[in-house]
Every structure is written in C-alpha cells, then in structure tokens.
Amino acid sequence: xxxxxxxxxxxxxxxxxxxxxxxxxxxxxxxxxxxxxxxxxxxxxxxxxxxxxxxxxxxxxxxxxxxxxxxxxxxxxxxxxxxxxxxxxxxxxxxxxxxxxxxxxxxxxxxxxxxxxxxxxxxxxxxxxxxxxxxxxxxxxxxxxxxxxxxxxxxxxxxxxxxx
Amino acid sequence: xxxxxxxxxxxxxxxxxxxxxxxxxxxxxxxxxxxxxxxxxxxxxxxxxxxxxxxxxxxxxxxxxxxxxxxxxxxxxxxxxxxxxxxxxxxxxxxxxxxxxxxxxxxxxxxxxxxxxxxxxxxxxxxxxxxxxxxxxxxxxxxxxxxxxxxxxxxxxxxxxxxxxxxxxxxxxxxxxxxxxxxxxxxxxxxxxxxxxxxxxxxxxxxxxxxxxxxxxxxxxxxxxxxxxxx
Numbered sequence: 001x002x003x004x005x006x007x008x009x010x011x012x013x014x015x016x017x018x019x020x021x022x023x024x025x026x027x028x029x030x031x032x033x034x035x036x037x038x039x040x041x042x043x044x045x046x047x048x049x050x051x052x053x054x055x056x057x058x059x060x061x062x063x064x065x066x067x068x069x070x071x072x073x074x075x076x077x078x079x080x081x082x083x084x085x086x087x088x089x090x091x092x093x094x095x096x097x098x099x100x101x102x103x104x105x106x107x108x109x110x111x112x113x114x115x116x117x118x119x120x121x122x123x124x125x126x127x128x129x130x131x132x133x134x135x136x137x138x139x140x141x142x143x144x145x146x147x148x149x150x151x152x153x154x155x156x157x158x159x160x161x162x163x164x
Numbered sequence: 165x166x167x168x169x170x171x172x173x174x175x176x177x178x179x180x181x182x183x184x185x186x187x188x189x190x191x192x193x194x195x196x197x198x199x200x201x202x203x204x205x206x207x208x209x210x211x212x213x214x215x216x217x218x219x220x221x222x223x224x225x226x227x228x229x230x231x232x233x234x235x236x237x238x239x240x241x242x243x244x245x246x247x248x249x250x251x252x253x254x255x256x257x258x259x260x261x262x263x264x265x266x267x268x269x270x271x272x273x274x275x276x277x278x279x280x281x282x283x284x285x286x287x288x289x290x291x292x293x294x295x296x297x298x299x300x301x302x303x304x305x306x307x308x309x310x311x312x313x314x315x316x317x318x319x320x321x322x323x324x325x326x327x328x329x330x331x332x333x334x335x336x337x338x339x340x341x342x343x344x345x346x347x348x349x350x351x352x353x354x355x356x357x358x359x360x361x362x363x364x365x366x367x368x369x370x371x372x373x374x375x376x377x378x379x380x381x382x383x384x385x386x387x388x389x390x391x392x393x394x395x
Binding site for chain 2: 003007011012014015016017018019020023025028029032033034035036037039040041097098101102105116117120121148151152
C-alpha cells in the first residue's frame with residue numbers, strides 16, 4: 001500500500017476524526033497535516049503495521065491529546081457558546097440542545113471528550129479505544145461513564161470536574 | 165436518558181464531521197511539509213559541513229608565523245633498507261588516507277604539502293589512546309600512532325614519532341558507509357605522514373596527521389615527490 005493509497009482509503013476518515021476531536025477547523029488541519037506528514041516520513045513503519053489505519057489513528061489521538069494537554073493547562077475558553085458556534089458550523093442552527101451539548105463537551109477534559117468521540121463518532125469498541133489512547137479498557141469505561149454523566153444536565157458542571 | 169445523550173452525541177459528531185476540511189488538500193500539504201523539511205535538513209547539513217570544515221581549517225591551518233623548520237631533512241635510514249610496506253588488502257602504494265571531509269579544506273599538492281609542519285616516511289609500531297586532546301575542547305575519536313621513522317622530510321629528526329590520527333578501519337571499503345573516511349592501517353603499515361601541531365607551537369607539539377592526501381600509503385615515487393616538495 002502506498003501513502004497515496006492510504007490517503008485515498010483512510011484520509012477522509014482521519015481528517016474528519018481530527019476535526020471532530022478538536023472542534024476547530026484550523027487545529028484539525030494542523031493536526032491531520034502533522035500526523036500525515038509523520039506517517040509519510042515513516043511510511044515503511046506504518047505500512048508494516050498490522051492495521052495501518054489504527055496505527056495512524058493512534059498517532060492522531062496521541063498528537064491531539066498532547067496538543068490539548070498543553071492548551072488545557074494554560075487556557076480555558078471564556079465564552080464557550082461563542083467559541084463552539086464560531087468553530088463548528090451547525091447546519092440546523094435552531095437546535096439549541098445541540099449547542100448546549102457542544103458547550104458541555106467543550107468543558108470536558110480532553111481525554112474524556114476523546115473517549116466519547118472515538119466511541120460515538122468513530123464507532124470503536126472499548127478495546128480499540130483503549131488501544132488508540134494507550135490506556136486500559138477499564139479506564140476507557142470509567143472515563144466514558146463519568147463523561148456521559150457530566151453531559152446529562154445542569155448538575156453536570158460539578159460532576160465533570162471529576163473527569164479532568 | 166443515556167440513549168438520548170448517546171444519540172445526540174452521534175448526531176452532533178456526524179454533523180461536525182460533514183464540515184471537515186478536504187482530506188486531499190490536507191494530505192498534499194503534509195507531503196509538501198515533509199519535502200520542505202527534508203530540503204531544510206539538507207541545507208542545514210550542508211551549512212554544518214561548511215562550518216565544520218571552516219572550523220577544522222581554523223584548528224589545523226598553519227600558524228601565521230611560519231614554524232621553525234629543521235635546517236635540513238634528516239634521513240635516519242635509507243628508504244631502500246626500510247621494511248616493506250605492510251598494506252591492507254586492496255590498497256595501492258601511494259593511495260591517500262582520508263580522515264573526513266572536515267579536514268579537506270586544502271587540496272593536496274606538492275605546494276600545499278610544503279606548508280605542512282611535519283612530514284615523514286614511517287612504519288606503524290604502536291597504536292594507543294590519543295595524546296592531543298584538551299579538556300576545554302570537544303573530544304575527537306583519535307588514536308596516538310607511534311612510527312619508526314625512516315625519513316624525515318620536515319619537522320623532526322628523531323627515530324620515532326608519535327602523532328594522533330583517526331582510528332584505523334578494518335580495511336578499505338569495509339564497515340559502514342562512513343568507513344571510507346577512516347584510514348586503514350595497522351602495526352607494520354608503512355605510511356607517508358604529514359600534518360600540523362594541533363594547538364599551535366612547534367612542528368611536533370601535539371602533532372596531528374592530516375588526511376585528504378596529506379597522509380598516504382608509502383610508495384617510493386610519492387616519497388621522492390615529498391622529499392622534493394619539502395626542500
């Protein structure tokens with residue numbers, strides 16, 4: 001499989017995953033570009049992997065968490081609703097619940113949000129999520145459980161602090 | 165409640181994904197980034213090589229004031245009576261030993277050979293730890309090589325000489341890709357050696373042998389050229 005074949009087959013899903021993970025178009029482009037550049041530079045190693053897509057997805061998740069960890073410790077959004085609306089366009093603008101969900105998601109710790117994205121967007125099972133994030137399956141389950149709990153209502157704000 | 169939250173998440177993520185950037189544009193930019201980085205690395209490597217070469221020349225170049233030269237080249241033993249050159253396989257008498265590009269800042273010629281502080285024809289009798297290192301400078305991988313000197317062309321008169329050189333390779337063309345830069349010599353190898361004082365001073369103060377043709381496997385014809393050039 002050539003790098004071009006890989007991009008043709010998996011590039012779209014990777015870029016989309018980067019976008020859903022980051023929630024920011026510019027960051028998603030940078031993230032996906034960085035990871036694809038790394039994959040291109042080390043293509044022999046990627047190609048030799050049992051599952052090249054999973055290999056590069058793990059690279060993407062690691063890069064995302066690394067980037068987010070740095071930002072998470074230094075900055076927090078001042079106006080979450082505005083930030084969420086500005087970075088990800090919502091075609092059904094009237095759906096207030098979706099906006100509210102974005103706000104709550106943006107308050108989650110990067111690792112918690114990543115678990116939810118991998119589970120409910122990428123449709124990975126907990127074992128694959130654990131492999132992608134380099135954590136245990138039980139850790140994935142616990143993180144997902146706490147993250148979901150924090151999204152379930154106004155009381156979530158207090159709960160979600162426990163997910164950081 | 166859980167089902168509802170999960171469904172909302174799925175719908176939200178799917179809607180977001182639809183607005184993702186074009187993957188082909190991103191991939192093309194990634195490939196361009198790699199190529200640009202490779203070009204930059206090549207430029208940086210070339211720049212480093214030039215700087216290293218310039219630094220090497222600065223270290224090894226002759227002092228501004230010519231070193232005191234011996235009044236005459238002293239021949240301690242006739243070349244004809246010296247032991248036969250013990251050359252590694254694949255080496256032709258007169259072939260140059262190269263010590264790396266950093267020292268190749270001055271091309272070898274009879275004229276440039278005449279600028280060397282010392283030059284002699286000798287046979288390797290011992291190889292030991294380097295003797296010219298200084299704690300204030302980065303260490304180089306060098307060996308102190310002892311020679312039985314057959315003929316001094318310049319810079320000395322003793323029967324033996326000890327100069328620092330790059331460590332010997334197993335043989336020419338062996339080892340990794342860098343081995344071509346490492347001289348292949350051993351005890352018994354007869355060489356024509358020339359060089360400079362590493363840190364300045366007299367001709368044999370911390371002497372270091374130059375590569376790039378300035379140190380060669382012995383051959384009678386090259387030895388004759390050296391004798392003429394050093395006059």
